[in-house]
Amino acid sequence: MSARVVCFGELLLRLSAPGRERLLQSPALEVRIGGAEANVGVSLARFGHRAAMVSTVADNALGEAAAGELRRHGMDTSGVRIAPGRMGLYFLAPGAIHRPAEVLYDRAGSAFALAAAEAYDWPALLDGADWLHLSGITPALGTNTAAAALAAARAARATGARVSFDGNFRPKLWEAWQGDARGILSELMAEADLLFADHRDMGVVLGGDYPQSEPLARVQAGAADAFAAFPRLRWMACTLRSPRNVDHHALSGVLVGRDGGTALAPREEVGPIVDRIGGGDAFAAGVLHGLIHGWQPERTIGFGLAAGCLKHSIPGDFNLATVADVEALVGEGRYDVRR
Numbered sequence: 001m002s003a004r005v006v007c008f009g010e011l012l013l014r015l016s017a018p019g020r021e022r023l024l025q026s027p028a029l030e031v032r033i034g035g036a037e038a039n040v041g042v043s044l045a046r047f048g049h050r051a052a053m054v055s056t057v058a059d060n061a062l063g064e065a066a067a068g069e070l071r072r073h074g075m076d077t078s079g080v081r082i083a084p085g086r087m088g089l090y091f092l093a094p095g096a097i098h099r100p101a102e103v104l105y106d107r108a109g110s111a112f113a114l115a116a117a118e119a120y121d122w123p124a125l126l127d128g129a130d131w132l133h134l135s136g137i138t139p140a141l142g143t144n145t146a147a148a149a150l151a152a153a154r155a156a157r158a159t160g161a162r163v164s165f166d167g168n169f170r171p172k173l174w175e176a177w178q179g180d181a182r183g184i185l186s187e188l189m190a191e192a193d194l195l196f197a198d199h200r201d202m203g204v205v206l207g208g209d210y211p212q213s214e215p216l217a218r219v220q221a222g223a224a225d226a227f228a229a230f231p232r233l234r235w236m237a238c239t240l241r242s243p244r245n246v247d248h249h250a251l252s253g254v255l256v257g258r259d260g261g262t263a264l265a266p267r268e269e270v271g272p273i274v275d276r277i278g279g280g281d282a283f284a285a286g287v288l289h290g291l292i293h294g295w296q297p298e299r300t301i302g303f304g305l306a307a308g309c310l311k312h313s314i315p316g317d318f319n320l321a322t323v324a325d326v327e328a329l330v331g332e333g334r335y336d337v338r339r
């Protein structure tokens with residue numbers, strides 16, 4: 001079964017230090033294309049869905065390369081606008097062992113951030129869409145993108161498409177313009193059918209405090225608050241991440257339904273990590289894939305977690321795993337050489 005999924009967000013160039021170096025430790029930076037919503041779209045395209053990107057890129061070679069990279073991985077970019085301005089950048093030092101990864105954004109005033117909400121013709125862009133996927137990064141970029149994200153979500157409701165929203169709270173971006181994260185994120189979450197968020201996101205948005213010591217109980221308490229606050233919401237999902245160190249994490253996944261039913265994917269040891277950026281987006285694409293297929297919650301969350309784990313083995317922001325790769329990890333003989 002293939003669905004049409006429209007993803008709306010900024011395309012970024014990621015400039016990372018080679019290997020495990022610190023930024024500019026040597027005079028080289030590796031360039032990749034990323035962006036949380038595009039990462040979800042590429043993964044869904046690899047899973048066989050009709051994934052379409054809606055964005056605005058700069059009218060220069062960098063913008064063309066970013067859109068081209070999505071096409072290379074099977075996304076429809078006919079909804080990507082080209083406008084004067086610059087591409088957003090982020091610099092990454094991936095860290096190692098006890099030195100955490102560092103992200104430095106350089107995206108203020110990008111062509112995407114400057115695009116007015118009215119630049120997007122949502123009824124046309126969402127024509128035939130089964131799902132719209134958004135994240136909390138887009139509204140964190142300023143008033144234009146916050147208005148555009150809300151217009152997209154409301155248009156999706158009007159056309160009958162479901163809305164998937166990943167909280168992706170990025171404090172540095174909200175602080176840069178003193179945006180009202182709580183008010184804006186809660187307006188967006190109110191439109192969502194599916195929310196990727198944990199108790200920390202719910203703390204930011206609803207002000208809740210989750211003193212439970214057990215991680216699953218905290219997530220369930222956050223989910224209960226989300227379902228009470230947002231009547232449209234049907235599912236909430238998140239990963240539970242326990243870092244052993246920067247290069248090795250234990251990951252599990254949780255999917256909570258409005259009826260309170262909780263499906264838990266058992267913990268996986270993930271390490272040594274090759275590249276964790278985009279792991280949450282790969283998980284989101286995996287969960288969406290399961291929901292599109294109408295799978296039972298246990299199968300859906302198992303697939304989502306396996307997709308997220310596989311991303312940690314792949315350099316760059318995109319999860320290039322196929323359905324067969326993910327199913328091989330969920331199944332027997334997961335580490336056999338495939339020949």
Ligand SMILES: O=C(O)C(=O)C[C@H](O)[C@H](O)CO
Pocket residue numbers: 012034035036037039090137277278279280281317
């Ligand atoms: O951090 C951002 O805003 C990005 O979109 C870059 C990465 O692709 C993203 O964080 C991965 O989820």
